Amino acid sequence: MTRLLPGVIAMAAIVVASNILVQVLFGQWLTWGAFTYPLAFLVTDVMNRVYGPDTARKVVFAGFLTGVVCSLIGTQIEGEFGPLVTWRVAAGSGIAFLTAQLVDIAVFNRLRGGQWWRAPLASSLVGSALDTALFFTIAFSASLAFIEPANDVGWANELLPLVGVGPQVPLWVSLAVADWGVKLALALIALVPFRLIVKQLVPRVA
Template identity: 30%
Template sequence: MLNTIDNKVVVKIALFHITVIALANYAVQFTATFMGYHFTWAMFVFPLIILATDLTVRLSSQANARVIVGIAYVPAILISAWLADWRIGIASGTAYLVGQLLDITVFQRVRERAKSWWPAPLLSTFFANIIDTYTFFAVAFYQSADEFMAANWIEVASVDLGFKIVVSVVLFLPAYAALLNFLGRKTILHTR
């Protein structure tokens, strides 16, 4: 287990977080309907951050994951505000910070108790997505100027959450396993 990771790696992971947050906050402006339920395209983008955070905790440490979240926090707000607006930037930063810190904590606690690799990313992703999604939508759209989102943010958040969880289980959990296997072999880390 590594206690520290190279500063270049920290910066690259933080830049990845910032990029995904910016893309997700741009995509949240575009809604669509599936079987009568409204959702945003951001639901396909944001779970990548949870995947990256969980791999950072597993292959390095929760302290390094927190440093990365701290580095990405302010730039993510500024870029999101520039791409969308200040309210979305603030909502995004708040949701990102709270959701990722919860993800890191849940991941580590489950990891310490689990006998297999999959419970930690599954449970931490589930809880982090709940907190992140409802925090973001409440701060961004509760009584906002966007009449549609102000009236429908709970529905849109709930549908997004449902899709995020399905996408995370169907796509990102297997991707996590593949990346864990690849990175674990590459770095020769013990990863229970």
């Protein structure tokens, strides 16, 4: 339990902060939550490297439960355009988080014996791509409108140039591409704290 607590606290803090900051826009294509949420992969990878996959999965499930509570609260809070969190967004968030984090753990384990940076980088890249694809598709794609028929996602399917410069695509695709770009950048940056944290923790575990 002692080894779990720091990871659980860190993961819960990231999930709560991201649920709050996703309500605050950053430019045209992002929210502030896009910059905090990818840190969940750092927590998962550190716990996996130091304590192993079983402990990492427990931390992920703790983060998932925290996210479920945040989503349930969000569905009950009325904003300017309706509930702060729709059921589609809640479903997309939960499915994306749990799937992506568990895949991250699986990829990390396949590569954990190689160079120190390969496992965290590859697992974060694969996990973040899956996370982005699942969340934005489930939450906003017009093809999945049957999930929550009363929820109008027409705004997210308005055709606009991809991130303002590319071909015409639904708005949610641009949002997904911008979000994924942040995740890719942070996956590289996170290698530095990953290395430093693991170096501090491994001797205490050994």
